Amino acid sequence: MDKRNGREEKINTVELAVTYECFGKCRHCSAAEKKKPGSIDVNTAVSALKKACEEYPIESIYITGGEPLLYPENTGAVARAAEEIGISRIVLITNGGAWNSESDLDEITDMIKESPFTEVFLSADTFHKEYIPLNKQRDFALKLISKNCKKVFIHPSWVIGRHDENIFNSETEECVKAFGELGFKSTPGTNIYLEGNASTFLAAYYDSESGNAVKDPVHVCVIEPDGNFYFR
Ligand code: SF4
Numbered sequence: 001m002d003k004r005n006g007r008e009e010k011i012n013t014v015e016l017a018v019t020y021e022c023f024g025k026c027r028h029c030s031a032a033e034k035k036k037p038g039s040i041d042v043n044t045a046v047s048a049l050k051k052a053c054e055e056y057p058i059e060s061i062y063i064t065g066g067e068p069l070l071y072p073e074n075t076g077a078v079a080r081a082a083e084e085i086g087i088s089r090i091v092l093i094t095n096g097g098a099w100n101s102e103s104d105l106d107e108i109t110d111m112i113k114e115s116p117f118t119e120v121f122l123s124a125d126t127f128h129k130e131y132i133p134l135n136k137q138r139d140f141a142l143k144l145i146s147k148n149c150k151k152v153f154i155h156p157s158w159v160i161g162r163h164d165e166n167i168f169n170s171e172t173e174e175c176v177k178a179f180g181e182l183g184f185k186s187t188p189g190t191n192i193y194l195e196g197n198a199s200t201f202l203a204a205y206y207d208s209e210s211g212n213a214v215k216d217p218v219h220v221c222v223i224e225p226d227g228n229f230y231f232r
Contacts, residue, residue, distance in 0.1 A: 011056045011231070014087075016045060016223040018068035018075050024095060024131035027201040028157055028192045031066055034224075039071035044227040046081045052221050052229070053085055060089040062220075063117075069098035072108050076115040083116040093121045093155060096140035097132035109143045120144060121155035121187060124179060126171035128157075134175060141184060154179045154186040159205050161191050166205055 020034040052058055061082045068075040075092070082090050092112065099105040112120060124137050144152050156176055159168045176186050192198050194206055222230050 010219050013060045013220045015062045015220045020066040022067040026127040028127045028198045030196040032196040039074045040225040042077045045078050048223045048227050062091045064093040072111045076111045079115040091119045092117045095132050096122045096137040113147045113149045119151045124154050125156040156189040
C-alpha cells in the first residue's frame with residue numbers, strides 16, 4: 001500500500017467509493033473528473049478493505065460514490081463485508097435520488113434496512129438540490145424512517161465553512177432547516193475544498209489562504225472503484 005507524508009499513521013477511517021457514476025452534476029462535486037460507469041467488484045472491495053484493516057486500526061467506513069445506490073446490491077455487500085471484518089461504524093453517504101418509482105424506493109430502502117449501516121448520511125444542500133429535488137430527498141428519508149431505520153442524518157456541504165457568510169451557505173441553511181422541521185438532525189457536514197467541479201465553479205469564493213485552511217484535517221484511506229488506494 002502506498003504510504004505518503006507520514007499522515008497515514010493517523011488513519012482509522014476508510015472511504016470506499018462503490019462507483020464514480022452519478023446522475024448529478026453538482027457544482028461542488030469533487031468526483032466530477034473521475035466519473036465513469038461501473039461499480040467496484042465486491043471481491044476487490046473485500047480484499048482492499050482487509051488490506052486496509054491489516055495496516056491501520058480502521059474503526060469507520062464511509063461507503064460513498066459517485067452515487068452508491070446506483071449499485072444497491074454491491075453497496076449492501078460492501079456493508080456486510082465491513083461488518084464481517086469487524087469495522088464498527090458503517091456509514092452510507094447518498095444523495096437519496098437513485099430511484100424512479102415507488103417500487104425502486106422500496107427496494108433500495110429495504111436493502112438499507114437489511115444491511116448493517118450504523119448511519120445514513122443524506123447529502124442535502126443548495127448544490128444537490130439543483131439535481132435531486134428536495135421533495136425526492138425528503139421522500140427517501142421519510143421512507144427510511146417509516147421502515148424504522150432511524151439513524152438518518154442530513155449531511156450538508158459548506159462553502160469555506162458553515163459560518164462563512166455567502167449565498168450558498170444561506171441556501172444550504174434553508175435545506176437543513178426544512179429537514180429539521182421534519183425531525184432530522186444534521187451532521188456538521190463537510191467543508192468544500194477546491195477539487196473537481198469546485199475548482200471551476202467556486203474558486204472565486206476562496207482566497208488562496210482560506211482555500212488551504214478548509215481542507216478537512218481528517219486523514220482517510222480512500223478505496224476507489226477499481227480497488228486502488230490513495231490517502232487524503
Ligand atoms: S450527487 Fe454527489 S457524486 Fe453526484 S454530482 Fe453531486 S456531489 Fe457529485
